[in-house]
Amino acid sequence: MKIGIYPPEQQVKELFDGGNIVVQKPIGFPHQDSVVRRVGPLFYWGWGYTKTEGGVGLHPHQGFEIMSYVLHGKLIHGDTLGTESVVGAGGAQVMQTGSGVSHRERSIGPDAEAFQIWLEPDLNAAVLQEPTYADYRHEDFPSASPAPGVSAKTVLGDGSPIQLVTDAKMWDVAIEPGAAFARTFPPAIRGRHSRSAATAPGRRRAVRRRSAAETSACSTRRTAAERSSGRRAARRCGSSSSSCRCA
Numbered sequence: 001m002k003i004g005i006y007p008p009e010q011q012v013k014e015l016f017d018g019g020n021i022v023v024q025k026p027i028g029f030p031h032q033d034s035v036v037r038r039v040g041p042l043f044y045w046g047w048g049y050t051k052t053e054g055g056v057g058l059h060p061h062q063g064f065e066i067m068s069y070v071l072h073g074k075l076i077h078g079d080t081l082g083t084e085s086v087v088g089a090g091g092a093q094v095m096q097t098g099s100g101v102s103h104r105e106r107s108i109g110p111d112a113e114a115f116q117i118w119l120e121p122d123l124n125a126a127v128l129q130e131p132t133y134a135d136y137r138h139e140d141f142p143s144a145s146p147a148p149g150v151s152a153k154t155v156l157g158d159g160s161p162i163q164l165v166t167d168a169k170m171w172d173v174a175i176e177p178g179a180a181f182a183r184t185f186p187p188a189i190r191g192r193h194s195r196s197a198a199t200a201p202g203r204r205r206a207v208r209r210r211s212a213a214e215t216s217a218c219s220t221r222r223t224a225a226e227r228s229s230g231r232r233a234a235r236r237c238g239s240s241s242s243s244c245r246c247a
Contacts (some may be wrong), residue, residue, distance in 0.1 A: 010035040020054025021107060023047070041166045044118035048107065055106035061097040063123040065164050066116065068093045068105070069155065069172075073112025079103035083133045090138025090172075092155065094162055101131035119166040126165065136161055141172075149179030 012028035015021065027045040028034025038044070043064065050073065058080075068075055069092050077085040077093050080102045087093050095101060107114065142159040146152050150173065154160050157169035173181050 006035045016056050017054040020050060020052070021056070022049045024049075038120075041120045041168065042117070043120040044116070046116045048112075048114050048116065050107035050109050050112040052109045053107065053112075056104060058102050058104045060100060060102045061095065062100040063121070063126045064097055065119045065121055065126075065166050066095045066097060067119070067156075067162070069115045069117065071113035071115065073110070073114075074108040075112070075114055076106040076108065077103060077133070077135070078105075079133055081131065081133055085133070085135045087135050087137070090141075090153075092136045092162065094134050094136070094164075096126075096129070096132045096165070098129040098131040099127050101133075103133075117170075119164060119168050121165040134162075147179060147181060149176035150174070150181045152181070 006026075008024060012025040012032045012034045014023045014025070016023065023046050025032065025034055025044070025046045027036050027038060027042065029044060030037060055076075068077070068087075070087050070089050072089050074086055074088050075091075075093060077083060077087070079095070083103075085093060095103065138153075140161050141153050141155060143151055143153040153172040153174075155170040155172055156162055156164065157171070171183070175181055
C-alpha cells in the first residue's frame, strides 16, 4: 500500500461568519485549488470547526444528497421546508435537495466539529424529485465491536436508517491506543477502483472508493487542545489489497 499525506496547506480553507467557523476541505469544490477533487460520486468533503458559536445564513442547494455528520457539539438546521432541527455528537442531518431547497445552519460549541459530505446522484433525475430532510441521533445507528478496543458504527450501508439514492457506505470507527482495525471490501468492488483516504489526525480517517463511495472513518482519542488547533491532514492511499487498515 502506498500512502501520501496531504497537510492542511494543500487543502482548501475557508472562513465563515467573520471567522467563527473554520472549514478545511480534504475534497474541495471543482473550482477550488484542493489537492483532492471528487472521488466518484463523493463530490465534496469538508470539516468545520467552531470554537464557541457560528452560523451560515439561508442559502440554496439542488440535486445533491448532503449529509452533515456531527463529531462534537451541536448543529442547528432550518430550511424552507419548515424544518427546525438540532443534532448532537454522533448524529446526522441529511438533505436530499431534489428540485431545490434553501437552508441555514449554526454550530454550537465549545469546540464544535462536523463533517459535511456531498454525494452526487444522477442529477438529471434528482432535480425532478421533491426535496426532503431527515435527522438521526447517534443511538439510531447500528454499531459493533469487530476487534478488542474497536467500535464500528454504520453511518451509511446495511442496517443504517439513512437511505440514499447514491451508492455509498460509511463507517465511523473508534480505535483505542494500541488497537487495530481492518476493513475488507466486497469482491464485486475490489480491484476495479482505487482507494483514497482523508485523515483528520488523532481523530478520524475516511477511506473512500471511487465508485461506490465506500467510506470508513477511523478515530482515536483527542484532547480539547488538539481539537481547537484547527489543523487537519489528508491521507490518500492506493492498494491492490482487499482491505484497508487503521491503526
